[in-house]
Amino acid sequence: MDKNELKQFSVALRLVEGKDLGAALDIILPYVESHPYVPYSEDVKDIKENFRLMLHYMELGVEDDMRESMYNDMLDKLKGGIRNLRSDYRRRNVDFYKDAYSRASVKTNSFSEKAIRMQMEDFVSDLAMLQLESVEKRDKMADELYLSHYSFMQALFCHIVVSELWTEEQASAIGDIILSPTVDSGDAQVVVSAMMLSVMNNFDINKFRVLVRIYSEAKDEALKQKALIAWTLSVTDGVDSALQLQIMSPLLSRDDVVRDLLDLQKQMVFCMNAENDNDIIQRDIMPTLVKNSNLTSYRLGIEDNDQELRDILDPEADDRSMEEVENKFQKMIEMQKSGADIYFGGFSQMKRFSFFYSLPNWFFPFSLNHPELHRVKDSLKRNRFLTNLMATGPFCDSDKYSFALAVVSVIDKIPSDMIEMMNHGEMPKQQFISDEEMATPAYLRRRALQDLYRFYRLYRWHNQIYNPFDTDNVLFMACSLFDNTAVSEKRVELGNFLLSRREAILLSKLMPKLQFDGSVAGYLVKGGYYLEMSRDFVEAKECFMKAAYFSGDDIRALRGMAKAAFHSNDLKMAENAYRKLYTLEPDNKSYALHYAIVCSKMGDFEQAAKILYELDYKYPESSNVKRVLAWTLMGENKLEQAAKIYAKLLDSDTVGDMDLLNAGYCKWFMKDISGATTLFAEYCENLLKSRKDSSAPDYLSISNILDEDFINDGAMLNCFGITAVEMILIKRITYKLTRDK
Secondary structure, X not given: OOHHHHHHHHHHHHHHHOOOHHHXXXXXXXXXXXXXXXXXXXXXXXXXXXXXHHHHHHHOOOOOOOHHHHHHHHHHHHHHHHHHHHHHHHHHHOHHHHHHHHHHHHOOOOOOHHHHHHHHHHHHHHHHHHHHOOHHHHHHHHHHHHHHHHHHHHHHHHHHHOOOOOOHHHHHHHHHHHHOOOOOHHHHHHHHHHHHHHHHHOOOHHHHHHHHHHHHHOXXXXXXXXXXXXXXXXXXXXXXXXXXXXXXXXXXXXXXXXXXHHHHHHXXXXXXXXXXXXXXXXXXHHHHHHHOOOEEEXXXXXXXXXXXXXXXXXXXHHHHHHHHHHHHHHXXXXXXXXXXXXXXXXXXXXXXXXXXXXXXXXXXXXXXXXXXXXXXXXXXXXXXXXXXXHHHOOOOHHHHHHHHHHHHHHHHHOOHHHHHHHHOOOOXXXXXXXXXXXXXXXXXXXXXXXXHHHHHXXXXXXXXXXXXXXXXXXXXXXXXXXXXXXXXXXXXHHHHHHHHOOOHHHHHHHHHHOOOOOOHHHHHHHHHHHHHOOOOHHHHHHHHHHHHHHHOOOHHHHHHHHHHHHHOOOHHHHHHHHHHHHHHOOOOHHHHHHHHHHHHHOOOHHHHHHHHHHHHHHOOOOHHHHHHHHHHHHHOOOXXXXXXXXXXXXXXXXXXXXXXXXXXXXXXXXXXXXXXXHHHHHHHHHHHHHXXXXXXXXXXXXXXXXXXXXXXXXXXXXXXXXXXXXXXXXXXXXXXXXXXX
């Protein structure tokens, strides 16, 4: 595969979209002339000749009322020609397309619209007619029917994926077939998935049109949701933009569609976090399940392998273990309900079966009648537990195929008593999701997205095609085609979602698309991004100020403004914001504590102490309250009281490096130079260790650490008349202590 040649197609198409016919021809003609026998080369040469004639008559000064329409016609023809040339190139040079093309070519059947309809409708009627056959004949005839039909559907899928541009008539005919009640829903979903792959990788306005139509008219909810995913992920900036918008506009005016698009966008973000969710499960949940793996399931419930001994030593151990296991299972259930893909980690290891080497198999709805499950079908159907699991388990279709294929390899090795137990349906089961919820559009959409995500992460040639889950592609709601539509009005809500999940990269890509004029929610999202992610406290402060102005001091705006002002060292604004928050919610510990901190930093130690004494009374075990109180007491020159608090903090389990520094200040102000420098030395050593600096401390590193702190705490040092010379001497003594250790 020559990436430079592939790039030529993209560059030429961008020039066509920019209506520069001559420049596009200059790019694509060298390829056509070096490949004279490829399809559509003659079409491009015809366009070149017509363009030459147009230029010639223009130079002669000939007036032509049709010149502009002819020019646009040539642009449209060249655009289609380039896309078809690209399809041909991929079929011959790119592994993904070469494999699909070869699979499509295996089937000798015609893929005309008439032949497709006949095959798909005949399958449904033939399947129904099997019920008239004897039981002896029925199973064998069914196997033959499914084998033939799956073979056709696999070839059809690949044919559509590598197909050239469709005419409007072709697309309309396919739409009629897919929406026909005489066609199997699973087959219809397979065709929609194939069209999606085709459009995403070689945009075709007519395929796009029929996907939107299927979503609008489909009665089957699973088909409808796959069509929604298909046309949404196919929306492309800068390609037939006006036509795309014209096709989508009736849908984008509907509140239910806009809400579905927002939910779809959120679900895609959840999919992208599958690996992180798996890490959480492996770190926080699986150790508990493994630890309690000695609990074995029997007919009468849970029985411990060492029951008698455990009953003697710890009679309540079983109850605690079961409660712990149940809590961890509940955590997984809550993760799943919130949108997490909790099964990706386990099932991603089960995609190495040859089944998944075939592109179409990633997109078939799960069915035990798939020919590649022939060996295990009877065993699975006889097993009540496995049948229920396949029918109602909260897994996407791809994972169900993985599970079924895994069963093939181990079914003969499972002990007979376990098989019996499973056949009687006596295995313990957990109702992760209700039947009603499993039939909802949101669940069906999430399951389809999980199938798609696995394909783009695990298929052997996934990196050769456009990936809608890439960071640069995943935010379809940021697409310019959605500007000035109802979708753009949901971007602030999406931004708030990304902010809550700390998706810094994705939020940064959405930021230019957020509208802020008078929008409190917009300014809150923007302020949150600057505050929590980019750490631009000045910009964050400005955003929260505007949010507070437009909202009349909304508490979220005040909270953000207070935090941003504090971090940007605008103590006056921070004091004003925290005072308002404290007044609004005097029982809020965080507001009270931060208000006291700001008061203390501004030198209003009396007000700070008043708040802190009350907090210390309410929260006697709070180390943070005691830290601020000790600092405030120092400001009031109550050094003995401050020293007692610091002594307790240094002796506690929650002692921190800043406790060492501040306790050192206290001793310094009490003229205990030895005690102060000992604490400063320990503080500096801890900081150097945290920076993974294994070298012996030198004077410069000690000096730099303490200089920064002395500057930050200059107001307090000034209160006690500490001079620059004293600071230098303290640094020197501290260095001497670290050196002599």
